Amino acid sequence: MRNILTMAQREIGAYFLSPIAYAVLAVFLFSSGLAFGLGTFSAGSEASMRQVFEFWIVLILLFVLPMLTMRLISDELRSGTIETLMTAPVTEIEVVLGKFLGGMMFFAILLAGTLLYPIILSMYGDIDLMFLTCHYLGLFLLGSLYVAVGLFFSTLTKHQVVAVLASSALLALMTFASHAMANRMEGWLKVLLQQLSVRTHFHDFVRGMVDLNHLVFFVTMTALFLFLSVKLLEMRRWQ
Amino acid sequence: MIQVTNLTKRYSSVLAVDNISFNVERGGVIGFLGPNGAGKTTTIRILACYHPATNGTATVAGYDVFKDSIEVRKRIGYLPESTPLYPEMRVREYLQFRGKLRGMVGNDRKSAIGRVTDRCWLGEFINRPIGQLSKGMKQRVGLADAMLNDPEVLILDEPTIGLDPTQIRETRKLIRELGERHTVLLSSHILHEVEAVCSHAIIIAKGKIVANGSPQELRDKFSSEAKVIAEIKGPENEVEKSIRGLTGVEDVDVASTNGWVRLAVKAKQNCDVREGIFKFTTANGWSLREIRRDGATLEDFFVQVTAQQQQTRSR
Numbered sequence A: 001m002r003n004i005l006t007m008a009q010r011e012i013g014a015y016f017l018s019p020i021a022y023a024v025l026a027v028f029l030f031s032s033g034l035a036f037g038l039g040t041f042s043a044g045s046e047a048s049m050r051q052v053f054e055f056w057i058v059l060i061l062l063f064v065l066p067m068l069t070m071r072l073i074s075d076e077l078r079s080g081t082i083e084t085l086m087t088a089p090v091t092e093i094e095v096v097l098g099k100f101l102g103g104m105m106f107f108a109i110l111l112a113g114t115l116l117y118p119i120i121l122s123m124y125g126d127i128d129l130m131f132l133t134c135h136y137l138g139l140f141l142l143g144s145l146y147v148a149v150g151l152f153f154s155t156l157t158k159h160q161v162v163a164v165l166a167s168s169a170l171l172a173l174m175t176f177a178s179h180a181m182a183n184r185m186e187g188w189l190k191v192l193l194q195q196l197s198v199r200t201h202f203h204d205f206v207r208g209m210v211d212l213n214h215l216v217f218f219v220t221m222t223a224l225f226l227f228l229s230v231k232l233l234e235m236r237r238w239q
Numbered sequence B: 001m002i003q004v005t006n007l008t009k010r011y012s013s014v015l016a017v018d019n020i021s022f023n024v025e026r027g028g029v030i031g032f033l034g035p036n037g038a039g040k041t042t043t044i045r046i047l048a049c050y051h052p053a054t055n056g057t058a059t060v061a062g063y064d065v066f067k068d069s070i071e072v073r074k075r076i077g078y079l080p081e082s083t084p085l086y087p088e089m090r091v092r093e094y095l096q097f098r099g100k101l102r103g104m105v106g107n108d109r110k111s112a113i114g115r116v117t118d119r120c121w122l123g124e125f126i127n128r129p130i131g132q133l134s135k136g137m138k139q140r141v142g143l144a145d146a147m148l149n150d151p152e153v154l155i156l157d158e159p160t161i162g163l164d165p166t167q168i169r170e171t172r173k174l175i176r177e178l179g180e181r182h183t184v185l186l187s188s189h190i191l192h193e194v195e196a197v198c199s200h201a202i203i204i205a206k207g208k209i210v211a212n213g214s215p216q217e218l219r220d221k222f223s224s225e226a227k228v229i230a231e232i233k234g235p236e237n238e239v240e241k242s243i244r245g246l247t248g249v250e251d252v253d254v255a256s257t258n259g260w261v262r263l264a265v266k267a268k269q270n271c272d273v274r275e276g277i278f279k280f281t282t283a284n285g286w287s288l289r290e291i292r293r294d295g296a297t298l299e300d301f302f303v304q305v306t307a308q309q310q311q312t313r314s315r
Ligand SMILES: Nc1ncnc2c1ncn2[C@@H]1O[C@H](COP(=O)(O)OP(=O)(O)OP(=O)(O)O)[C@@H](O)[C@H]1O
Pocket: B011, B012, B014, B015, B016, B034, B035, B036, B037, B038, B039, B040, B041, B042, B043, B081, B189
C-alpha cells in the first residue's frame, strides 16, 4: 500500500514538472469552458446543461485523458527506468495501481477545475445539487475507465503517440460507436452492444439516476483494464 | 551469496547465456569480465530479477531470483548498464523516492541519503534536476541509489563507464571499500579494472564461462602456458643443441641476429626452464643478455580465451 502511494506521489510530481500536463490542463479548461458557455447560455435550459455533460465533456475527456496517461508507463519503457523500477522491491500490481492513482489525482484536478462553471451558473439561476453530484459521479467513473484504458495502452508500447492514438480510438469505439451501432442492430446483438457501450451506462447519471448496474459496469471495466495492464507488465519481463 | 546453476537465457534467436554455473562467497569484489555481447548484462539482469532465465536457477542472498524475487530485490542494490533515471527529478527527490520504495522511513532514509551522497561525491548536486547532470554525475546518482539501503549484495553493470580518470580511480577505491562489508558483483570489459579491484574474476565469452578464479590464479594458469624468451651470444647450432637437451623443454623456436641467438621456449606443464638455460650458458662461457617469461599477463589470457571463442564461433 505504501508503495502505491509512493508511486502516485512521484507521478503527480512528474505531472507538475511537465509542460504537457499544463498544456492539457489549459486545453481542457478552455474547451470545457467553451462547451459550458455555448451549451448553457444559448438555450439557458436545463436540457442543454445535460447535453454538455452527456456529449461535450465526454468527447473532450476522450481526447484529453489519453494525453495524460500516455507517459505513465510508456515513458519508463522508453527511457529504461522500468529496469530500476522493477528491480526495486515493488510488484507489478503496486506499479500499475500507483500509476493509476497518480493519473486519477490529476484527473480529479481537471474535474475540480470545471466546478467553476456550475458555480458561475448558480449566480444566474438555481442549480440542482443532486443532479450536479450525479453528473460528477458519472464523470468520475467514466474518467476512471478512460484512465485505465490509457494506462493499458501506455503499458503496451514505448511510443507515446501510439498510446494516445490507440487509447482515443478504443475509447471512441467503446463510447460512441458501440452506441450508434446498437441502434442499427436487432435482438441479442443490440442488447450486447448497448450493455458494452459506455454511453448507455453514463446516460442515467446525466439524468440524475444512480443505478447499481452502471456502477458495476464502470468498476468492472476499470478493473479489467488495470488487470490487463498488470499482466502486460508481467509479460514484458519475459519478452 | 550468489549461486548460479545451469543458467540459460535465450532471446528469440540468440542464445545469450549458455548453461553457466558459478558460486560467489560472501564478501569481496567479483569481476564479471568479457567482450561485448558475451552475456554479462543478460546474466546480471537475471540475478537482479529483471528477466527470468530460460532455464536453470539462481539464488542471491539465499533466495531464488524467480520464486522469491521480492526478497532478493530487498537485499540487492543494482546499477543497470545505462543508468536510467528520471530527468525531471532532483537528485534528492530521486533518492527519497527510491528510499521509500525500499521501505525506508523518516530519519533512517534521511541519514542514508546523506551517507550515500557523501560517498558518491554528490553533495553539491543534490538539489539539481537529474536531467542537467553530466553522464558521470548521473552514473554516481545511480551508484548512490544502489548503495542506499546498505544492501548485502551490490550488482553493478559497468560502473566506471563514462567516468573521467579521477572519478574512475575514486570509484574503484569506493568499490574496493564496499567489498570489505558487502558482496559486490561488477561487470566490465576492461581487464585491468578487474585486476585492480576484484578478488575473484569470472571470464565469460559468448555466453559461456571460460575461466573462473582469483586474478592471481588466472595469471598462473596462463603463465604455465607462457613461453620463456632468452637471448644468448654463442654458436647457433650449439645453443640449439643445448636447449633441446634440457629437461622440461617441449618446443623451441630459434632465431639469430647479429650473433645473438634468440630462443622462444615452450616448457612442459609445471616446468621452469630458466635456471637450466642460465646454467648451460655459463657452463659454455656464452653471454646471456635477456631471460624472461613472455605473455604472463592476464591481458594475454583474456585475449587468448576470447579469441578461442571467436574461432569456435566462426567455425
Ligand atoms: N533484449 C534483447 N533481445 C534480444 N537479444 C538480446 C537482448 N539483449 C541482449 N541480447 C543479445 O544477447 C547477447 C548478450 O548480450 P549482453 O547484453 O548480455 O552482452 P554484454 O556481455 O553485456 O555486452 P556489453 O559488453 O556490450 O555490454 C548479445 O548477442 C545480444 O545481442
